[in-house]
Amino acid sequence: VVYFRYTDDTLRELAKKLKERTAELKEKAIDPYATSPEVTPPVNASGSCVFLSPDRRYIAWLTVVAVAYNYNVWFCPARLAFPYHNDTANRFWIFFDVLSDVVNVVDIIIWQPRLQFVKAGDIIVSDKVHYRKSQRFKIDMASILPFDLLCLQFGFSSIYRLNRFLRIESFFEFSDRLESIMAKAYIWRVARTTGYLLYMLHLNACAYYVASVHQGLATTTWVYDGEGTAYIRCYYYAVRSLINIGGLPEPVTTFEITFQMANFFIGVFVFSSLIGQMRDVIGAATAGQTYFRASMDGCVEYMNTYTIPKLCQNRVRMWYNYTWAAQGMLDESELLDKMPLVMRTAIAVDINLATFQKIALFQGCDQQMLVDMLLRLKSIIYLPGDFVVKKGDIGKEMYIIKSGAVQVVGGPDNSIVFVTLKAGCVFGEISLLQSAKDGGNRRTANVKAHGFANLFVLEKKDLFDILVHYPESQKVLARKGRKLTKAKGPAGAKPEEKPKGMALFGQKPPTPKLLKAFGNFRKGGVMDKLKVKPLH
Incomplete structure (x- = not known):
């Protein structure tokens, strides 16, 4: 009995599967474009698509990271070149160094592993292993290695913090994300390019002071004479040297000549490239205004050629000015079509x-x-x-x-x-x-x-x-x-005028044409028409 019951259950299950399979094949025959369930890959939680939106909190945090990075790249060269290390100043340097390191560690441990990323078109939201296996994680870890501990053995110096420069990608990420949310991104581009220019002058000022110390302060007319504020005097020299203003003291030694020639080459290539980049940024910011002016000038020239009345010309100018002021473009379809x-x-x-x-x-x-x-x-x-x-x-x-x-x-x-x-x-x-x-x-x-x-x-x-x-x-x-x-009501039809009078008995029927013809004759006119003239 057990054997037959097992056989019966097996046959029932097999018949059920065959029936389901037949139904699926019928649906596929009806709809040839239907996707087979065996081919469709399952959707897991980590690969589900979500809406990727920039979080303002993350951009605010990137601002803090960018400030920490700029602290290192600006002050480390200055502390290396100028005599800014003493017992009083070192306390402040240590405090800000530790603070910037804490910001970097928090960014690496807490913020970066939580970032969303795109993989095969899907936005992945819960995969911390991705960051840990990336090249950026390795660079970030190298940037926070505590070489500062060597100060305990060799003395306090900012040279042990030069590995903090490796986190430059965090600054570029901050710059890109800030541009993406700004209504007028060209303002930040101009500020960023200006910062690049000032930083190049900053590095040149540090290099000039190191060269002056190497030659000996006030030993020649070319080196820094040791008077006034060292950083301001050296920065002033860097501005005049890189921009090629002229009026600089002539270098005396071979080292000074070589250094000055390197400054001129840097000023020609690097500084001119920054100025060109500034021109491109400003040109891109005013490209729309330039297009508007060119369109308006072309239209005005056309109207003057064909002697269009001044009243019409003024209205055309008014339309151009208002359209540009109201929507910042002359034709919205040009933007939407893209x-x-x-x-x-x-x-x-x-x-x-x-x-x-x-x-x-x-x-x-x-x-x-x-x-x-x-x-x-x-x-x-x-x-x-x-x-x-x-x-x-x-x-x-x-x-x-x-x-x-x-x-x-x-x-x-x-x-x-x-x-x-x-x-x-x-x-x-x-x-x-x-x-x-x-x-x-x-x-x-x-x-x-x-x-x-x-x-x-x-x-x-x-x-x-x-x-x-x-x-x-x-x-x-x-x-x-x-x-x-x-x-x-039809626009072309006119309202029918109803005749007045005899509203009680209705409209009087029209007079027959035969009676009208006879009625037109005067009295006695019929007999006159019937008379026959006598023959003579």
């Missing part, structure tokens, strides 16, 4: 989707269709007094007010304001669905800009191109368009 579709969609949805959903004409339509419509919007800026639409024009666009206000005007000289539409309002949407038959898509009112108005425009052609892919939404819009058109 972005991927996902980014453009996100920006368009964030700006206008809520407004589109409030339009009665588009309520009940496919949400994806609304998103596609948002991507077809064009931004146009109107000056004060510009007519957006005029009564009787062919309606081919609808408008969404992004900023500013427009007025519906009428009366003599358009002096009567019927209504004022502000940001978020929509007008002209019915014209998108009306046909040109009997003037059905003619504008019925004048709309002009009250001040500077920035409008989004959707053209009828773009709407019809979108509706091809959304037949259900096309039916909804057609039905709503007929209702709105019927409620509004």
Whole structure:
């Protein structure tokens, strides 16, 4: 009995698996693009995708790390070159040295292992081994080796801290992340390039003092004479030497001549490269302004060539100046076209989707269709007094007010304001669905800009191109368009005038034409017509 029961259970399990396998094969036959479950790799927790966003707290911490790094790279050469080590100053040096080392150790132990990184397209958030196996970890560990302990044997000196210079990658990381969050990154680029220049002068000042000590202070006219503040005097020499200002004392010995020639070479190559980098940074910062000026000057030259009236030229200049001041560019589409579709969609949805959903004409339509419509919007800026639409024009666009206000005007000289539409309002949407038959898509009112108005425009052609892919939404819009058109009435039809009088008995029937003909004859006219003239 046990044998047969086991056989029965085995057959049932086998039949169940065969049935499941058959169902999977049927689904794959129906959908040939379906992915087989055996091929799909499992998703683990460490490889799951999350949103990678720069943490402001980490950038603040990188600021502290960058300050600690700059402390070492600026003060270590100065302490090596100048006589800044004594019993009083050493206490402060030891305190700040230990403080900077604590910052580096905390960064290596706590912050760096917690950083996210990208692997095969996934953002890994919980793998500390990655940092420990990286080349940066080895460099960081070498940078905090405590060579300072050698001071106990050989005396206090900052030469044992030169390995702190190896953490230069932390400074570059701070610089890159700071640029990524700044609205005007060129300010930091200019400051950073200026810092590079000052640091080169700092190193040259330290080298000049060491050379002066090697030759002997005040032994020749070229070396430092030992008067005043040593660092300031040497820094002044470095500025005049590297920038090649001239007026320097002539070197006397071979060592002094060699040192001065090396300074000139450094000034020509290194210093000039820094100046060129500064020019590139400033040029990149003002590239947009340069493009704006070139575009405006070209337009003004064109208008002067064809003798355009001054009033029109002034309005063109006003449009250029306001457009640039308002949005920092002349055409937003140039910037958006460089972005991927996902980014453009996100920006368009964030700006206008809520407004589109409030339009009665588009309520009940496919949400994806609304998103596609948002991507077809064009931004146009109107000056004060510009007519957006005029009564009787062919309606081919609808408008969404992004900023500013427009007025519906009428009366003599358009002096009567019927209504004022502000940001978020929509007008002209019915014209998108009306046909040109009997003037059905003619504008019925004048709309002009009250001040500077920035409008989004959707053209009828773009709407019809979108509706091809959304037949259900096309039916909804057609039905709503007929209702709105019927409620509004045909624009080209004139109201029928009803005859007055005899409202109680109805309208009098028309007189027959035969009776009208006889009625037109005067009295006795019929007999006169029937008389026959006598023959002579």
